[in-house]
Amino acid sequence: SGCGDTSDSSDSPGAGGAAAAEEQEAGALRISAIPDTDPSDLAEREEAMGAYLAAELGVEVEYVPVSDYAASVSLFGTGDLDLVFYGGLTGVQARLRTEGAAVLAQRDIDERFRSVFIAHRDAGLEPVEDVAGLAELADTRFTFGSESSTSGRLMPSYFLDQAGVDPAADLDGEPGFSGSHDLTIDLVESGSYEVGALNEQVWRSRTEAGTVDTETVREIFTTPEYADYHWIGSPAMDERLGEGFTADLRQALLDLDGSDPEEAALLEAYGAEAIIPAEASDHARIEEIGRTLGLIR
Amino acid sequence: MPDPRTEPTPAVSLQGLTVAYGGHGAHGGRPALDGITLRIQPGERVALVGPSGAGKSTLLGLCNGTVTPTSGRAQVLGTDPARASSRGLRALRSRIGSVHQHLNLVGPLRVVHNVNAGHLGSWGRWRALRSLVRPLQVDEARGALARVGIAGHLHQRTDRLSGGEQQRVALARVLVQDPDLVLADEPVSSLDPTRADEVMGLLCGVLSRDRPRRTLLVSLHDFDLAVRHCDRVVGLRQGRVVLDLPAADVDQQARERLYELESER
Amino acid sequence: MPDPRTEPTPAVSLQGLTVAYGGHGAHGGRPALDGITLRIQPGERVALVGPSGAGKSTLLGLCNGTVTPTSGRAQVLGTDPARASSRGLRALRSRIGSVHQHLNLVGPLRVVHNVNAGHLGSWGRWRALRSLVRPLQVDEARGALARVGIAGHLHQRTDRLSGGEQQRVALARVLVQDPDLVLADEPVSSLDPTRADEVMGLLCGVLSRDRPRRTLLVSLHDFDLAVRHCDRVVGLRQGRVVLDLPAADVDQQARERLYELESER
């Protein structure tokens, strides 16, 4: 599986130090991704991306698995990661903490990303039509996913707010932070929390795979679209890997169009049809919401 | 010798007992006890004497089952401690009162609890636990302490007492336990002659209930005390019984021979 | 009385010393020591006697600075332990050898280390550490152990020894320390008469170097030993000095009065 490959190509995660130091001389490109859904598939996907970029750009590529959102942002800040596939919120955080970091690209689906609200059958909640309908979530037991997740926390928080529900005050008790989208489903299914919000992509794949009891848990609302995941590049890349490297990298990402089976498989792993250009301004709204909610300072 | 069939069961009967402590002993492997055969009748009061290192404490430990013999058989109050079931051993032990040479009191505990520990063999768990919270049978404990002369210390921490006071706490514990057999290892070593005399008298005392005199096996360094309070003197030397006489018959020469310094030095 | 100006500095001089242990004592607040005034000349050998709880151990503790007086002044080998700087106190203490009533040996350590601990006052840090890894001055330790009759136990774990053997380890420690003043708290309580006599002789022994006789302050319960080995007998009772006589002058009546049982019971 994915993680098996991890250890092969990066010469075991633990050996990072010595190996990384050497590779740094050779100018390895260090890529990473935030530890979002289904983390062991994440490794497989990133390994494949690494292979693609290595072939495309003629550099060595090392995948660095990082299990924590904040740690990943810090590592990007210290210049230990070159190319990271971040969520909307973490991407903004990373750019704010790293001057000169560039937004490189995004998936076609990231332009119009969505979250879903799910509820336990016994909570007696009916599916709602619009954001304002979320007002019925007042006084329910509610859980987010991970603290730094855009689709599992930031945007659901925002939409709740829009509906006049203050997560800190208007729910039944404090909101939970399940830690991941999968656990959000489990916890709502167990009835501990009546309602939860998560990444639409995960919800769809779990229901398709049949690993969630749709009798017990059902979707009550799919949010409007917002921009989410994107790749950002470290400002130090050009200096270390050669003038114009950032531009080449952006192009390599955009060139990923599924023209051969491997590329197609890679795109599928990302759940995307194509990679499209992205601008910093695409995430201005995220930044604004983040600031309002106190998640960006 | 009396007919064995009519003879009462001895309180203590040791047959060819040998105890060899493991490890590189200092005696080139000489066992601490070496084929001891000894028989003590109920009600007898026996003083165990002998030079330091002779095996007195080891012999007392055998009698309450804290030391396991390497070979030989022991029979104490009708039971072999080395072969008894754990329930049987516990029943036996609650009939034996021991005063250890190092006292082995629980220092941080108050005196009253250390005395009450003499009841543990008969108290149930909960009673024991309850008493730790709020001491039970305090009057009895106070009475026992009064008999050894330290009633005033009832509520003090045990490790704050003077050496002799601590020794008397250990004795008071045996008094409340009121056992059939007392095994006392130098029980008065830290007491002045007058108090030592008093306490020996208490240990030898007749039991309060309908039982006969308590059986007493006590190791002593003070020959005068032994002669005054005991019926019989057993002398150990290098793990062997070298003397076994009625108390009145022990003469100066026997004493000197018993304690003679080893050629070792 | 001799002229104070020509008199040598006393080895121990206590003036109106009172020690009241904190807490709810058993004596309705009676201090453990109550205005003790005592003067011991260098080379004197003084036996401290008195009933259990009289304050003997407390008085010995005062002399090496482990007990702090509530009031009064002490002067030991020219220094007041309660007022000395920590360096001064250490220098003083390395000249004093103590045998504690509870021995205070380190059980898990081998005998040789417990004896060598007598050197710690003079050894440097590294020497001390090195000796723990591989014992130094082993011959000296063996010699001291031989003098108390247990040379064979050099490498045993100390807590595996018999009571009397442990006591002799504590004495061997003082022998290797070779101090100017010995404070011994019932140093022979676990020894048989013959070995007790031997050991007392060793403690009283002339120092090996060019110093005069060692000063000895020893608490004892055995009056005969006291008279045989000491020049002077000081009797304590309820924290007060009630007897202070040359050893030869102590009569039977004085003894009885000293040990009389308290009216408490």
Next chain:
Amino acid sequence: MSSWLAEDGPLVNTRGWPMFVEFFAATLTPDLSADFLARIAEATLTTLSFAVLGTILAVAGGLVVGVLISETWWAAGSPSRGRSLASRTARQAGWLVARLSLALPRGIHEAVWALLLLSVLGRDPLVGVLAIAIPFGAITAKVYAEIIDESASGPFEALRASGARRGPALLYAVAPIALPDLSSYAFYRFECAVRSAVILGMVGAGGLGFELVLSFSGSRHGEVWTLIFTMVLLGAVVDRWGSGLRRAGGRRWRTGGTVLITAALAIAALAHLGPDLSRLFSDRTAGLFVGLVDDLLPPALPDGGWSRLLEDSLETLQMSLVAGSIAGVAAVGAAFVAARGRGTGASPVRRIAGTAARWLLLFTRSLPPPVWALLALFLFLPGPLPGALALAAYNFGILGRLCAEVVENLDRRSHDHLIAAGAPPFSAFAYGTLPQAGGRFLSYGLYRWEVALRETVVVGVVGAGGLGRLLEDQRVTFDYGGMTGTILALVVLSALVDLISNAVRRTLR
């Protein structure tokens, strides 16, 4: 703040029980695919490498610092009542400062340490090692100081009274007595390092904890159980090794063997990880350090100001207190059953019960707090109650082990004497062991309480507040000033617990 134990409404979540059962049913179907096992083997190797280096540093540092902050060292056997007021005050102040200054490294959670170190040193195995070594070292120092204080008594005073310096006196009179406890704790630390889940994943190093987080947050129960069983197994090996060493009773080859094996492991781990020591002193590090300090200072209040901080502190106290008390009482009971080597009179039934109890303890502490929290949520509705229970369950495993080893290492003569007088085992434990072990139990109990104070992971998922929650919030939003403020609050609480612990134990001594 809600008085949450008397909260109205239901507390129990009956709907989740089937999922609770389902989770445990997965014990029967752990993921044993070759792929996954290979991954675990790799992760085990990595984890062990970090754990070995981190523990060695923590224990070595803890020992030195532990001596220096022990009361024994500062009081140094001299009769303090007679000394001048000035020197007494100086001593007291010295001790207090030394002691409190350790509350800082200790009060910061490993995950926060990892983040801070990461922002300075970048991605290097060094970060993982230090993130284990620094907080563990500070805790070890505190625990060692207390062990030393509990062990120093008659023999130590006696050596001081014959003029020994405090160092040699400690070596001769305290070390031999404290050694079993010190080594028990070192082995326990090693076990903790193996379990330390968050840190290694954060520095991109993987490891067992990382794998567990992955499998757990992906809801793959089969994998979770395989990982937990691996940790239980590792824990059992460490446990056996430690107890074998302590019971050797002076068998020098075992001690020597342990030293050799440890040294070999350390070298192997160094070779495997290859930490880049030069990073510690590079210009880049200095620059990043200045930047971090700049971010961290000045401390700031959280949104909601003092009242939020106070409220969260109280809630944290409340939850940790409940967790600590439940765990403490249960652990003492477990210690009675689980302690090995009860000498003469241990019936086969007791021995079997003892083994079972030890495995139970090992198992409860091998389930990481987030897993416990999830399980608690299957049984109870969100709020501080399941949080407290999750913390209690985890800490029960830890405290039970610590207490059982205290009992094993104790001077058992008084206890055995009671047994020899016919006391039933429980009564002998109550009279002979508890009074002597009480101080140590209390100090471990309070120390776990302190740890529970800053346990961040659990509270989020159970939907409870508290300082841990607050800190986590600040951590993920990079509110460094706020983090400093919260950490200071935690440090104050830690220091308070520490002082209470000391005061109580002093009255017991």
